[in-house]
Amino acid sequence: MRTILFLLQKEFLQIFRNRLMLPVIFVLPLVQMLILVHAATLEMKKIDLVVVDRDLSSWSGRLAQKFMASPFFRVHDGGNSREDAQELLRKGKADMVMVIPAGFERNMMREGEESVQWLVDAINGTAAGLSHAYASAILAGFHREWLQETGNTAGMDIHSGIKVQERYWYNPKLNYKIFMIPGIMVLLVTIIGMFLSALNLVREKELGTIEQINVTPIRKYQFITGKLIPFWVIALFDLSVGLSLGYFLFDMPVLGSLPVLFAFTSLYLVVIMGLGLFISTMVSNQQQVMFMGFFFIIVFILMSGIFTSTETMPAWAQTVNIINPLAYFMRVIRMIVLKGSGLADIGREMILIGIYAVLAMSLAVWRYRKVA
Amino acid sequence: MEFLEVIRVSRSFGPVNALKEVSFSVNRGELFGLIGPDGAGKTTLFRIIASLFLPDEGKILVKGYNVVKDYKQVRRITGYMPGRFSLYHDLTVEENLSFYATVFGTTLKDSAAYIHRVYSPLKPFRKRLAGKLSGGMKQKLALSCALIHRPEFLLLDEPTTGVDAVSRKEFWEMLEELRNMGVTILVSTPYMDEAGQCDRVALIDHGKLLQTGSPAEIVHNFSAKLYAIRGRNLYALLGRLRMSPEVKYAFMFGREIHLVFYRVPGRPARWLENLSGSPQGTFSIEPLDPGMEDCFVELMGENHPVDGKENI
Secondary structure, three states, rough: HHHHHHHHHHHHHHHHHHOOHHHHHHHHHHHHHHHHHHHOOOOOOOOOEEEEEEEOOHHHHHHHHHHOOOOOOOEEEEOOOOHHHHHHHOOOOOOOEEOOOOOHHHHHHHHHHOOEEEEEOOOOHHHHHHHHHHHHHHHHHHHHHHHHHOOOOOOOOOHHHOOOOOOOHHHHHHHHHHHHHHHHHHHHHHHHHHHHHHHHHHHHHHOHHHHHHHOOOOOOHHHHHHHHHHHHHHHHHHHHHHHHHHHHHHHOOOOOHHHHHHHHHHHHHHHHHHHHHHHHHOOHHHHHHHHHHHHHHHHHHHOOOOOHHHHHHOHHHHHHHHOHHHHHHHHHHHHHHHHHHOOOHHHHHHHHHHHHHHHHHHHHHHHHHOOO | OOEEEEEEEEEEEEOEEEEEEEEEEEEOOOOEEEOOOOOOOOOOHHEEEEEOOOOOEEEEEEEEOOOOHHHHHHHHEEEEOOOOOOOOOOOHHHHHHHEEEEEOOOOOOOOOHHHHHHHHHHHHHOOOOOHHOOOHHHHHHHHHHHHHHOOOOEEEOOOOOOHHHHHHHHHHHHHHHHHHHEEEEEEEEEEHHHHHOEEEEEEOOOOOOOOEHHHHHHHHHOOEEEEEEEEEHHHHHHHHHHHHOOOOEEEEEOOOOEEEEEOOOOOOOHHHHHHOOOOOOOEEEEEEOOOHHHHHHHHHHHHHHHHHHHOO
């Protein structure tokens, strides 16, 4: 025990003396929260919409105006030519083109229905889908207005009789930032737990200091404990910083119990550090840690459900996610912070991550003893 | 009394036999040198003695403790200084020493007298980061750290490599003092001229121990008669000498050629004139008392007959 304390003292001394490590520990959470939360958003704003109005009637003008009034669209006059507008789309100067055909108003009056043509740049499928959804909502609103004002019931479809009132639970304003902040915190904790601890372990190997350590009475478990605890503490510290920033700066609600969240995070860190330790046994310098780490982390992050829902992933991906620790943490942190879930609600995840922690750490320590 | 016993130790890395049945022993209180060129297997042997590697075969006893089974006892009485500087660059001199003192359950104060001779030149720099020290000071710090737990046995892997001549001399003086304090020291070096500082030496090459004995004994055992050739443009002559059937081997030694015959010609000076085609007085040839390096070359030649003739 005394030995571990001396090791910890040495580790913290080195960490606070390391010019690279300190910014990573203290600046990383700030940068991630302040930049990524804003940048990693799926909200679409300022969609460049080119309107080709071939009708030039009062109703076609009102339709264009409805788009101008929306904060999501920046409307540009596309003149009369569909081809010209399409050229703008091709050059990337427009995201969407709406073509209102000649005789739009007349057909609306007479038939009660008319079509407008949409051309959407769908390079980014998600963005295209979202823009289209926004546009459809505006069109629907326009249609309702028209029905009310003209009293024309010719085009009345069965849906307009039913009014849908939406209420979104746990994130009533569909604030994307509040959804992202816990996700970013998962990244933060993971990077510190996995990368920094693996880098720190490998540094001893790279500089050869491990050779001098190995001839001392320090036991391997003491050495590993001394190496991992600092980053365990730092990661939990950074989680607190992240939560505070989210709470005070972004009005993120923290509904659930913090002790449960920290308990889960502590277990999660054991898993992640086990992976870090495992990586450190397979490589001989810090550069290789980065390569190996990136491989794991990119796969884990993209499958974790940080941007997209894991439930919509194919069955095999959901199976793979059983061994993806990030997926557990991602789900749990959002449940606790946004939904107010308690220990009972995340009991299953807690047990699984506990088993995972034991497995990952034992495997890593076993391999470490064998190799080093 | 034998303090260290190395008994038929072998170790290979894949197809490379780093050590082949190496056996020798070091007496208590002896300064013992392990001498051999780079890649001879010195570091591998040291790592096995320090209980960092396992031998494939054979066993090693330090004060009767087996380095594999009783590695804990061995580590407690052994101070190991690796060939590469292995202390923390980002800790100061004092922090490094205190750290190693505490992990051995002692303090810098308790060991002060023991390491005084080595540590005192470092004292003015005790607040300096170890990474910012000069080569000679790093070496002194490493030795201090190896001595911090007052070991009976010191294992120094090429401590003088990459250190200037003055520091080297100083370092050997320190080793002598430690030996006089009763510490048993095993030190490896690629420098033949350092062999004379040891009580006994072992010559090692390609993982095989060639000979063991005091420096005087090894020189005494030199079997062949050695000649030295002096003169100008020796490199051209060296080629001719090596082609000659009478010559066992010849090699450059500073500004001389050292030469051993299979069968010494009746009049060596005359023979040399004929061989070189140069007039009398261009080169001189005289018998010579062998040094450690000559012995080593001779022994290496026996170990690798082909290398001995072609590559020296």
